[in-house]
Amino acid sequence: MRCKTLIIAALACLLAGASGAMAGENIQVGPRPYYLVENMDDGPLKESLEMCADKPLKRTAFSIGHRGAPMQFPEHTRESYEAAARMGAGVLECDVAFTKDRVLVCRHSQCDLATTTDILSIPELAAKCSKPFTPARLDPATGKVLEPATAMCCTSDLTVEEFKRLKGKMDASNPAATTPEEFLGGTPSWRTDLYTATGTLVTHKESIELFKKLGVKMTPELKTPSVDMPFDGDYTQEKYARQMIDEYKQAGVDPSMVYAQSFRLDDVLYWLKSEPAFGEQAVFLDEDGVGEFHQDKPATWSPTPAELKAKGVRIVAPALWMLVTVKDGKIVPSAYAEAIKAEGMKIITWSLERSGLLTDGGGWYYQSIKDVVRKPGDTYTLVDVLAQQVGVIGIFSDWPGTVTYYANCKGL
Structure with a gap:
């Protein structure tokens, strides 16, 4: 039976990872990717992913740990980050907020x-x-x-x-x-409290040291403050944005290892102007989707990809659904995705496997393709379109092993 074959392959892959796909690495994605592949519709994509079942795995920057691995681990904790790195995430995220005494910490x-x-x-x-x-x-x-x-x-x-x-x-x-x-309860049934016995919170500086130790790139997101700025009279948004970058400089982190993010375009523009070495890889998190935005109607885009490019933005990160649409019953790139590519900007997207089961269309993250999303295996159909047709350079996921498996299989 194919299912039995895939399970055996999963165990073989774990053993291969244990022997070290690369020096100092022990990448293990567990059974989930194999379960998703088995659940796919028969066809060339499924066959190609099946053929990678016993392939040794490597860490890949295409796989981004969204808050670590929060499908099963408390987000933005040391344990969540370590789990994501073990699953081959080549980039880890610390969402950055500040305490009363202005210390930066990792919180969504x-x-x-x-x-x-x-x-x-x-x-x-x-x-x-x-x-x-x-x-x-x-x-x-x-x-x-x-x-x-x-x-x-x-x-x-x-x-x-x-x-x-x-x-x-x-x-x-x-x-x-x-x-x-x-x-304190209420955990969704498709997640778990199995790993909540420990949940070690970290400061931003501690995340930097941890990520250096894990050998991954870093994508801090400067969270939009929920309190009025300037905070406590003189802590301005600019000081906040500068402090985040300064902590990488103080730790001796090369700018090429950092993808600073913000939903505030002004933060990205500030980094481009004041910290060009870091601004070159700064990511504008696009949330047009919360307004009147429609991924196939240019009149609803604000700012437009052309306007972002004119301001110097190099990397744009829209939500999953903003980059895809349905045509003739198939998932295809949206007009918005094509417009970003036409401007020559790079694309990252968020966040895979955050919606729970896909049996009912997948929720908010899948809203533009809900009519063709019906089962877990459709996860890889979407990932393939994002990678091969949209051309994203990375995918945030709540369970990075899923993206790691695909990226290794396709040589990304």
Whole structure:
């Protein structure tokens, strides 16, 4: 049976990785890529991916660890980063926020501590939250949630010493919670709490040292502050953006190893002007998709690829769905993707395997191709279009082993 063959091949691949595909490496992607391949529709792509089943694996910069490997590990933790590197991610991401005493730390959002850490279980730290825990209001007869439980705890509420007391957990909350302990639950069924016994939070500087040790490139994202800037009177956005780059310079990291990111175009333009060595690989994270944007209607694009190119932007990173559309029942590059390529800019995209199961169209990240996405194996159909037709240079994934396998198979 083909399934049995693939499982045997997966074990063989793990053994090959254990012997070292490259000096000092032990790349293991586990069974997931083989499961996805087995689930694909029969055809040339499936056959080509099957033929790579026993191929030794190497680390690849095409595979980017989105917050590490948060499908199963608490995001932006040492354990999550190490898991992503083990799966062959050649680039790791630290989303950068700042503490009350202006130390840069790795958090996806400045104010996500209530859902990504155990802060609510530490009363003296929970008391410092911008918005303390408020229990859900439930219908006494039915138990239905009338008003969801809420809490907002920010890195800027804590000193770095206090921040380091926290433990990372899976990003989730329970809207029906009536106690802080209940609020900490809510992990989606397609993720797991198996690896939450430890969740070591790191500062930005610590992430740099860890990434150097792991031998990977680095893609810090300067998070848009959730507090008013200047913070505490004189900490401006420019100081914040400069501080992030300065920490790479202080650590002796070559600019070619860093892909600084921001959703704020002004941050990217600042780096291009003030730190050109780092600005050359600065990434503009494109979120046009949250407005009236349509990937095949140029009138809805703002800024346009031509406008970005004119400002000096070299790398653009739109969401997955912005780069693809459906034509004659098949996934193909969108007009937006073609326009970016026409301007000669490089493309990175985000974030694969963040939507859970694809049995219902895949959710937000797959919205432009939902009519043709129906099963897990469709993941590789999308990846192949992004790699071979759109021409992306990297894909963020919540489970980097999936992208690592494809990249090795296709020589990327």
